[in-house]
Amino acid sequence: MIQRKLSVILENKPGALVRVVGLFHQRGYNIESLHVDPVEDLNEYRFVEEKLNINLKEGEVSHLIIATTVNDNLLRQILRQINKLIDVLMAEEIK
Amino acid sequence: MKLAGNDMLIQSLIEEGVEYIFGYPGGAALHIYDSIFKQKEMEHILVRHEQGATHAADGYARATGKPGVVLVTSGPGATNAITGIATAFMDSIPMIVISGQVAKHLIGTDAFQETDMIGVSRPIVKHSFTVDSAENIPEIVKQAFYIATSGRPGPVVIDVPKDTTAPDKLFEFKYPNKVDIRSYKPPIEPDPKQIERAVDAIIESKKPVIYAGGGAINSNASEELRRLNEILDFPVTNTLMGLGVYPATHERFLGMLGMHGTYQANMSMHNADLIIAIGARFDDRITNTPKLFAPNAKIIHLDVDYSSVSKIIEANIAVFGQVKNSLKEMIKLLEAKKELIDSKKIIPWKKQISDWKSQHGLNHEMHLCETDEQPIMPQAVVQHIYNITKGKAFITSDVGQHQMFAAQYYHFDEPRKWINSGGLGTMGFGLPAAMGAKLAYPDDEVICITGEGSIQMCIQELSTCTQYNLPIKIININNEALGMVKQWQDMNYGGRHSASTYQSSLPNFVELAESYGHVGIKIEKNSELKSGLEKALSIKDRLVFVDVYVDPNEHVYPMLVAPNGSLKDMWLDKETKT
Numbered sequence: 307m308i309q310r311k312l313s314v315i316l317e318n319k320p321g322a323l324v325r326v327v328g329l330f331h332q333r334g335y336n337i338e339s340l341h342v343d344p345v346e347d348l349n350e351y352r353f354v355e356e357k358l359n360i361n362l363k364e365g366e367v368s369h370l371i372i373a374t375t376v377n378d379n380l381l382r383q384i385l386r387q388i389n390k391l392i393d394v395l396m397a398e399e400i401k
Numbered sequence: 402m403k404l405a406g407n408d409m410l411i412q413s414l415i416e417e418g419v420e421y422i423f424g425y426p427g428g429a430a431l432h433i434y435d436s437i438f439k440q441k442e443m444e445h446i447l448v449r450h451e452q453g454a455t456h457a458a459d460g461y462a463r464a465t466g467k468p469g470v471v472l473v474t475s476g477p478g479a480t481n482a483i484t485g486i487a488t489a490f491m492d493s494i495p496m497i498v499i500s501g502q503v504a505k506h507l508i509g510t511d512a513f514q515e516t517d518m519i520g521v522s523r524p525i526v527k528h529s530f531t532v533d534s535a536e537n538i539p540e541i542v543k544q545a546f547y548i549a550t551s552g553r554p555g556p557v558v559i560d561v562p563k564d565t566t567a568p569d570k571l572f573e574f575k576y577p578n579k580v581d582i583r584s585y586k587p588p589i590e591p592d593p594k595q596i597e598r599a600v601d602a603i604i605e606s607k608k609p610v611i612y613a614g615g616g617a618i619n620s621n622a623s624e625e626l627r628r629l630n631e632i633l634d635f636p637v638t639n640t641l642m643g644l645g646v647y648p649a650t651h652e653r654f655l656g657m658l659g660m661h662g663t664y665q666a667n668m669s670m671h672n673a674d675l676i677i678a679i680g681a682r683f684d685d686r687i688t689n690t691p692k693l694f695a696p697n698a699k700i701i702h703l704d705v706d707y708s709s710v711s712k713i714i715e716a717n718i719a720v721f722g723q724v725k726n727s728l729k730e731m732i733k734l735l736e737a738k739k740e741l742i743d744s745k746k747i748i749p750w751k752k753q754i755s756d757w758k759s760q761h762g763l764n765h766e767m768h769l770c771e772t773d774e775q776p777i778m779p780q781a782v783v784q785h786i787y788n789i790t791k792g793k794a795f796i797t798s799d800v801g802q803h804q805m806f807a808a809q810y811y812h813f814d815e816p817r818k819w820i821n822s823g824g825l826g827t828m829g830f831g832l833p834a835a836m837g838a839k840l841a842y843p844d845d846e847v848i849c850i851t852g853e854g855s856i857q858m859c860i861q862e863l864s865t866c867t868q869y870n871l872p873i874k875i876i877n878i879n880n881e882a883l884g885m886v887k888q889w890q891d892m893n894y895g896g897r898h899s900a901s902t903y904q905s906s907l908p909n910f911v912e913l914a915e916s917y918g919h920v921g922i923k924i925e926k927n928s929e930l931k932s933g934l935e936k937a938l939s940i941k942d943r944l945v946f947v948d949v950y951v952d953p954n955e956h957v958y959p960m961l962v963a964p965n966g967s968l969k970d971m972w973l974d975k976e977t978k979t
């Protein structure tokens with residue numbers, strides 16, 4: 307198994323981050339590193355707007371990067387679980 | 402219209418068409434309770450413990466398909482609701498739980514009756530909200546109902562700090578008529594390509610089984626499932642959560658599958674070449690050892706929840722969408738391809754299944770025993786209830802042997818009639834759930850089949866039944882022990898009954914029921930069983946508690962051999978393994 311990096315775009319609301327982080331422990335996965343920032347420069351995030359057909363405003367969403375070591379099946383399951391969270395706009399693997 | 406926060410909250414519930422709200426007052430919820438007092442559109446049901454409120458709302462939701470609504474205060478009120486929220490979460494039941502909270506300026510100060518309800522409930526809710534300002538209440542309630550009832554349903558908590566419901570600050574009230582959450586778009590219509598692949602696999606199959614679960618009930622897909630199988634005439638099995646979604650008295654029905662499923666249902670799944678999973682999630686009580694599960698089967702999986710598909714068992718063909726809609730599309734395509742369906746191809750398979758059934762099917766005639774030399778068999782109690790009610794009653798159950806006997810021997814022909822805690826396995830669920838079902842359907846028979854262990858976990862709700870005159874029937878299958886625990890101890894722990902018996906400490910249930918103002922009936926002999934149950938069920942205007950003493954040594958069979966067994970590995974009785 308190798309370390310994978312997940313990119314998660316979520317609403318920048320109180321309580322949203324802890325739902326993603328909590329999910330890892332609830333489902334028995336491990337977080338190896340974690341980085342989160344509110345999205346200020348929207349130019350890098352046009353793909354989110356296009357994919358979801360929405361318009362973002364500065365600081366309205368956060369970008370979370372999580373590293374974890376899992377196999378392909380578990381990775382798919384984790385991504386589906388994260389995507390299921392109501393405040394998550396998008397979760398995918400960074401290739 | 403200008404309203405204060407407390408009135409906005411209650412008015413929002415009225416706008417959602419809420420008929421009943423199950424709850425218990427306390428300091429942080431008092432502004433809200435004052436608003437309830439001032440209105441007449443919905444009725445508040447005062448339970449005796451917040452766990453009862455959640456299960457009652459849950460029973461109402463399962464019986465009607467509409468969300469159940471709960472109101473509790475902060476701190477212990479909120480934490481007492483947790484077991485019921487987790488129960489609804491595991492079985493995907495729509496529920497709104499409004500919890501009072503200390504005022505915003507006190508949050509984080511360890512104030513009186515302060516608990517971080519959002520944090521405590523986070524792993525067991527579909528979503529949760531904190532009311533940050535009274536103005537946002539209508540929008541939050543609208544979103545909460547939408548989230549709870551759409552996609553894969555589930556419980557939603559709304560935590561309401563006391564200051565946001567203060568009666569002295571007025572705001573313009575306008576209830577939103579639509580809701581759009583940009584980060585939440587559950588699938589509705591299936592991908593036509595996947596429907597086509599599914600239909601092709603169905604046409605090719607020689608040993609198919611339809612495996613339908615609670616998701617098919619949640620999606621109200623019973624009618625579509627029946628129509629699909631008018632075309633296919635395939636064998637059908639239901640999970641514990643799915644009972645009733647396909648008529649149990651239909652010739653093609655195999656019975657329940659899984660841990661205590663029928664021999665023919667488990668054998669059919671194990672030997673199938675195609676499994677059509679409809680709103681079912683391959684739970685560990687179904688698959689036994691996943692690596693050994695249905696080794697030759699192709700899997701078609703219809704579900705609304707992406708994360709339920711290929712979680713335990715890899716699906717060959719995944720169909721995402723409301724299963725009702727997916728089934729409709731499958732029916733359309735099958736009708737168009739009707740000439741390709743060769744019904745002769747599955748004749749040997751049907752013959753094989755009918756042989757399995759005649760070899761080791763369940764004994765449905767245990768109720769015919771009337772000799773008093775033999776103890777009452779728990780299965781016979783359920784068989785009598787089934788016959789007396791002609792299979793038309795709502796049956797709620799608790800957890801344990803009586804639950805499995807009810808699932809095996811009461812044949813549900815309609816969805817939403819069987820109400821039990823399948824996922825979490827919550828003892829204490831049955832009585833309050835029956836209250837919720839009875840409020841929803843006052844003219845129908847609602848029966849709680851329980852055991853002397855489970856009933857004592859929420860027995861205080863007998864008092865609620867008195868207050869609101871809820872004439873449900875409670876059938877206490879009393880084996881004077883925690884039967885399922887004891888069965889496992891008999892089978893796996895050398896018969897050492899550690900903490901599974903009560904040493905003569907059981908109450909006199911008849912007198913207990915009578916002290917709450919109900920009718921109590923005790924049955925100890927086979928010769929009294931049928932007449933006693935008939936008498937209980939003939940009393941329409943009172944709650945009747947029937948305490949039936951049954952064989953304390955009976956086990957539930959079939960039972961899957963675990964660990965490391967497959968679906969074909971079953972105990973058929975105390976001595977016989979397949």
